[in-house]
Amino acid sequence: MSEAPRYFVPHSSAWPIAGSLALFVTAFGAANLIQQSTDKVETTGDFGAPILTLGLLMLAGMMIGWFATVIRESQKGLVSDLLDQSYRMAMFWFIISEVMFFAAFFGALFYARIISVPWLAGAGNNLQTHLLLWPDFADTWPLFRTPGGNTAEPMAAWGLPFINTVILVTSSVTVTFAHWALKKDHRKFLLAWLAITVVLGLTFIGLQAVEYVEAYTELGLDLGSGIYGSTFFILTGFHGAHVTIGTIMLAVMLLRCAGGHFTPDNHFAFEAVTWYWHFVDVIWLFLFTFVYWF
């Protein structure tokens, strides 16, 4: 570590422009795919899906290439303490930005529960609205009957969601065990605990999929089931996407650990992934409490 230059200013890099192009192709493909696969706007052609696929592949390629470059630099000892600190701060602020992304959706959930649903049922000074628009509408949460008349059954908290809570909290513990093992250089324990964490992550994703199937087929709960369904799916959906990303990152860490990367005092990539994993865990606890339980 000490022979690394104080400042590391990397030479020109092609990954940023590759990433920008990949993001553009992804965005362009996604917008077209969404238009072409729903019936809200008139479209011709079905090129959205292949373009989106191409964009995502480019994005994956860019990330693999870029991260590989950074890993090589780290293995060569180019990461000074100062740069290490920069990476740590950057990861911290990235997670803060992710927290705010979820905060906006929680804001929508609380707004619906505390303001818009009661108001539609006549709370506050909104009796006129209630009587004129939807006089039969009653304020309940979970909202199983919307003002427009859509019905759905709510998702119960103490079935799969509770099991998933246990799984995710457990995985946060196992990843910490893996970290302790890494710090003491117990490679076998490290690999074992990390592998268990990955399996727990995959189990969580699988059970979420089962839950979605149950919601769609048995409860009649889907994206169209009013504000309850909307907030339910957007929160659990984005959370599930983050768990998936986290699991991929954990799997990469598992491969790197198996490949002999990291030392007991130099393993920030590993720590960053654990931070991320704890972040998705904490978000889930809020989800479980406010989406499923209360």
Add this chain to the structure above:
Amino acid sequence: MTIKAQLNRIRQLPALSYAARWVLTTNHKDIGTMYLWLSFTLFFAAGAMAMIIRAELFQPGLQLTDPNFYNQMVTLHGLIMVFGVVMPAFVGLANWMIPLMIGAPDMALPRLNNFSFWILPFAFSLLLSTLFMEGGAPNFGWTFYAPLSTTYGPPSTDFFVFGIHLMGISSVLGAINIIVTILNLRAPGMTLMKMPLFVWTWLITAFLLVMVMPVLAAVVTMVLTDRHFDTSFFSAAGGGDPVMFQHIFWFFGHPEVYILILPSFGIASQIIPTFARKKLFGYHSMVYATASIAILSFVVWGHHMFTTGMPLFGELFFMYATMLIAVPTGVKVFNWVATLWRGSITYETPMLFALGFVVLFSIGGFSGLMLAIVPADFQYHDTFFVVAHFHYVLYPGAIFGTMAAVYYWLPKWTGHMYDERLGRIHFWSAFIAVNLTFFPMHFSGLAGMPRRVVDYSIVFTDFNMVSSIGAWLLGLTQVLFLYIVIKTIRGGEPATGRVWESAQGLEWTVPSPAPLHTFESPPDFEREYAREYRA
């Protein structure tokens, strides 16, 4: 010859290596330059849209545009000015100046820095391409209120949504980079409370960006799912609420307003002491005031929504919270004026723009205070008075601030002094034109002229004619600005390292033009700091 050697030969072709330098660069000065040119280019694009708007409003009735096209112009003008002009200009200045001001060799994460920039040309290509789509570009105003953007949005809305996502990614990554650079790469000895104010204001701005850009991403995502996937976030029939859109949007939108102005505060705080030849009055209170403004910006979003039927408690809370912001803002204006007090003032172009900023921004601040008063806002809401207000804080605020910064640091960037005579002509014509354009809008607005409408009652004609003439003049003055910048890049009186006789800060200890790599080892900050406080 191996493939690798062949690739290397191709790379060394002059045209390609020139392009490669800019596309692949990790240098903060190169990236800063690209940000500034992107901003300048889009400034003329969005400015041209403003010219169309003003041409249409020169007289009542429909002259040039059909209402839908007019709405598209209003929307794109706002979106591009906010996300494509002011923000990239500030990020460009941050890129160029923050490493120089804190004595760092580059940004903390140079490759990420290049990524943040190169996302933007793609994002704005996506946004501008909507003009050529079936049904036209987004036409719901830059605030894209539901249901205008959900139920009634044109097909191009989906491309707008993804364009916003790209801009958001760029902003968040850029802001993270700036925070890390400032917190981690300062020269030894530069404690937080010894940082130049431009650095302080950018640190706080970057914090705001990290906090609110994800909220914007979330709200455009909800617009997208409401449009295509049957969700009911902004639809009362499903238990949601169109007003909820406004709450979430303005939770982003109000801090965003400060993102557009705080770096200008920092610029004024750099320039005014230099040309008043005095230490900045009240450095500490400047820092605390900026931080207070940032924190308050999270609890005032409701003042954009006084007429939506909020409960009385909400109206009162947002009114008082908003008026509270006048306190730290007043502290800042007081400090600028107190810095001038008994200074040996000279009026070079950067100083003129900085003073123009202080005076005209204050007018925008006062009209903001008027708008903060709930019963008064019921009258002003959605009139040209609001347009006058935010153009007074944005044009003489954000844009004049940027121009002051460009004149102030251009000699450092190019190694040449700009043409002082032309600079003064630019300032005075812009100063006159800006007032000619936006001051009459106060009157037409108070008299009841609604904003965002293509036609208007004949009684507002005089005011609108004056505004339009002012706007075209204002557009012309910026062509002069372009000429001055290009002229300075191509030649001119050589600039010294210090450039301005009493300029203070590490950026003036390097030669002009600043070499590509500076501060590869940390500078002697204490020496420069001692110089700073000699006065």
